[in-house]
Amino acid sequence: MQTVLADWIRDTPxxxxxxxxxRRCVHCGFCLATCPTYNLLGDELDxxxxxxxxxxxxxxxxxxxxxxxxxLDRCLTCRACETTCPSGVEYGKLADIGRAVIAERVxxxxxxxxxxWFLARALTxxxxxxxxxxxxxxxxPLLPASLARRIPPRREPGAVPPARHARRMVAxxxxxxxxxxxxxxxxxxxxxDRLGISLxxxxxxxxxxxxxxxxxxxxxxxxxxKANIDAxxxxxxxxxxxxxxxxxxxxxxxxxxxHLLREDPAYAKKAARIxxxxxxxxxxxxxxxxxxxxxxxxxxxxxxxxxxxxxxSPCSLxxxxxxxxxxxxxxxxxxxxxxSVPDAHLCCGSAGTYSILQPELSRRLxxxxxxxxxxxxxxxxxxxxxxxxxxxxxxxxxxxxxxxELVDERLGA
Ligand code: SF4
Ligand code: SF4
Numbered sequence: 001m002q003t004v005l006a007d008w009i010r011d012t013p014x015x016x017x018x019x020x021x022x023r024r025c026v027h028c029g030f031c032l033a034t035c036p037t038y039n040l041l042g043d044e045l046d047x048x049x050x051x052x053x054x055x056x057x058x059x060x061x062x063x064x065x066x067x068x069x070x071x072l073d074r075c076l077t078c079r080a081c082e083t084t085c086p087s088g089v090e091y092g093k094l095a096d097i098g099r100a101v102i103a104e105r106v107x108x109x110x111x112x113x114x115x116x117w118f119l120a121r122a123l124t125x126x127x128x129x130x131x132x133x134x135x136x137x138x139x140x141p142l143l144p145a146s147l148a149r150r151i152p153p154r155r156e157p158g159a160v161p162p163a164r165h166a167r168r169m170v171a172x173x174x175x176x177x178x179x180x181x182x183x184x185x186x187x188x189x190x191x192x193d194r195l196g197i198s199l200x201x202x203x204x205x206x207x208x209x210x211x212x213x214x215x216x217x218x219x220x221x222x223x224x225x226k227a228n229i230d231a232x233x234x235x236x237x238x239x240x241x242x243x244x245x246x247x248x249x250x251x252x253x254x255x256x257x258x259h260l261l262r263e264d265p266a267y268a269k270k271a272a273r274i275x276x277x278x279x280x281x282x283x284x285x286x287x288x289x290x291x292x293x294x295x296x297x298x299x300x301x302x303x304x305x306x307x308x309x310x311x312x313s314p315c316s317l318x319x320x321x322x323x324x325x326x327x328x329x330x331x332x333x334x335x336x337x338x339x340s341v342p343d344a345h346l347c348c349g350s351a352g353t354y355s356i357l358q359p360e361l362s363r364r365l366x367x368x369x370x371x372x373x374x375x376x377x378x379x380x381x382x383x384x385x386x387x388x389x390x391x392x393x394x395x396x397x398x399x400x401x402x403x404x405e406l407v408d409e410r411l412g413a
Contacts, residue, residue, distance in 0.1 A: 001025045006061035013263055014097050015059070021094045022056050024087045025049070031081035031091075036347045037074050040364055045071045048081035048091050055098035064105040072099055074361065076354055077214065078315035078347040083322070092320070093259075096213075103216040119353050120215045123176060124207040124224065130179040149394045157186035163198040169242045169284065170235045171199045172228070172254060175207035177247055177386040183401075184246045184386065187408035188281050192244075194411060195291045197284075199244060205231035208250040214352050225257055229270050242279045246404060248385040249352065252320035254278040280317065281404055282326045282384065292407075296334060299411050306337040310378035311403065312369070312392060314385035315347050327384060327403050334410045339376025343368070350391035362391075370395040382406055 003022045009015035031048040032038050038047035045054065045067075054068050072095065079092045108116070122128050136143075136151045143151075169192065171185050178185075189199040205228045213221035232243060245251035258272035285292060309331060317323050328338055349355055349365030373381050374397065381396055382403040383389050393400050 001027065001056070003056060003060065005059050008061075009059050009101075014100070018055070018059055018094055018097045021090050022052065022059075024089045025052050025085075026087055028086070030086060031084045031089075034080040034084045034345055036076060036078060036080065036349075036365055037361065039346075040361060041074075046074055048085075048089075051075055051098070052089070052091065052094060055094055058098065058101060064102055066106060068098075069102050069106050069108075072102060074358060076315070076347045076349070076351040076365075078351060079319035080315060080345050080347065083319045083345065096218075099214075099216065100218055103218075115357070116215045116217075119356065120212045120217045120220065123211045123353070126173075126175050126178055126206060129176050133179045152180045152390045152393055155181050155183040157182035158190070160186050160189050161193040161198075163200050165193070165196050165198040167197045168235065168238075168240050169197055169199050169244045170232050170240045171201050172208060172243065172245045172247070172250055173201045173205055174247055174250055174386070175211070176390075180390050181386050181402060183405055187402065187405040188244065188246050190408050191285065191404060191411060194295055195285075195288045197241075197288075200235065200240075202228075202231040202235060208245075208253040210249055210253040211352060213253070222260065225260060225271070226267055228254075229257065229267060229274055232274060233270060236273065236277065240277070242284060243274060243277045244279055244281055244284055246281045246384075246402065247387070248280055248314045248317035248321060248323075249387055251278060251280045252316040255321065280321055280323055280384070282317075282323060282330065285330055285404075285407070286326050292330070293333070295411055302335040302410065306335050307380070307406075308339050308376070308378045309336045309406065310339045310341050310373040310376055310381045312341070312348065312373055312381060312383040312388060312400075313344060314383060314388045315351070317384050318345065327382075331382065331403060331406060334407050336406060336410075339378045342372045342375060344372070346372075348388050348392055350385075350387040352387060355391055366391060366395045374398065 001022050003019050005015050005019055029049055035047050044050040051071055054071055058064050058068055075095060077092060077095060081091050140148045140151050192199045207224045209221035209224035243254060245254055255275050255278045258275035261267040261271035311328055331338060347365055348369040349362035355362040380398050381400040384403060389400055
């Protein structure tokens with residue numbers, strides 16, 4: 001695609017990046033077929049190709065309007081379009097640049113601004129979020145069923161093994177996961193402990209920065225990124241083998257730290273190192289294949305009939321991190337029977353704060369996803385991201401867990 005960027009962005013780092021991405025797009029339209037919002041709305045401007053065109057116009061000097069903002073807001077940033085694109089267009093990075101420009105030039109109505117401000121603060125503070133969730137759980141019996149369903153129940157973490165191995169990895173604690181699903185990191189720590197690896201957390205690390213980044217608070221997000229790098233650095237210097245992330249949405253962000261801070265003289269090198277060490281927990285377990293096979297052989301025999309599980313692969317895992325089929329292989333090896341899930345490439349509608357900011361589209365995606373996941377008659381559903389877990393839980397008629405909990409259970413937890 002030919003581009004003529006406007007003077008105000010030409011020859012700037014983000015202008016150069018956007019230009020390189022735009023030039024790769026050949027307008028073929030293959031990406032339309034896998035875009036959830038285009039599937040729902042049928043409007044070219046709610047497709048990847050249409051949004052790419054909107055960002056191009058904007059960067060070439062066309063007026064930036066509420067219409068541009070609306071179509072970018074409706075994008076889930078699921079990146080299914082990237083997986084489909086034969087030209088390697090990095091749509092997610094272009095959308096980030098487009099959104100940052102829109103945030104500088106188009107104001108939002110006060111109510112929307114307040115809601116975004118509130119979400120950027122409430123969801124990134126694990127203490128504030130824990131207090132709010134505890135209140136919500138207490139009030140649940142008094143709430144209408146539609147609202148009560150959206151409050152996740154308690155999940156007991158169980159015992160976490162002490163750090164006793166020479167091999168160490170650092171876990172991202174995150175912001176909402178310790179309240180919604182403390183069982184996830186606890187299960188990961190138990191599985192890794194059996195594999196001879198201690199999983200430790202850095203007390204002062206917190207939100208990965210993804211939530212504020214996608215709410216127009218990109219500067220605040222970078223403050224979280226730097227705080228995490230500072231918190232993890234002593235462990236990295238002491239020889240930690242990996243930064244392990246059990247929420248794939250956060251993993252996508254941590255793997256991007258190097259890119260986000262590439263222009264920062266104080267943090268560029270450290271950020272690149274952290275991104276190089278970041279691993280989804282499935283990558284870590286897959287890398288310990290022989291150890292896992294030995295543990296499975298020694299574990300109590302599974303029931304005669306394998307438990308039927310539907311795996312929901314989050315967009316951040318399959319499109320963001322391009323990890324496909326890894327969790328499924330681990331679960332099969334651990335003795336679970338995976339049921340088929342039609343349209344597994346489509347987003348469930350969780351997408352960070354999308355379910356709050358775009359409730360109608362999110363509800364339609366949730367409905368379709370629940371139907372697809374339950375169509376194979378599974379006993380339970382497994383996923384790899386806390387946001388998807390909480391969102392799907394509000395619609396499923398079966399339990400949902402993080403898949404690492406199933407491996408933990410199979411090994412005899
Ligand atoms: S599939 Fe890729 S090259 Fe084709 S229109 Fe979509 S983004 Fe552009
Ligand atoms: S990121 Fe997802 S919703 Fe956005 S344009 Fe791409 S496929 Fe569509």
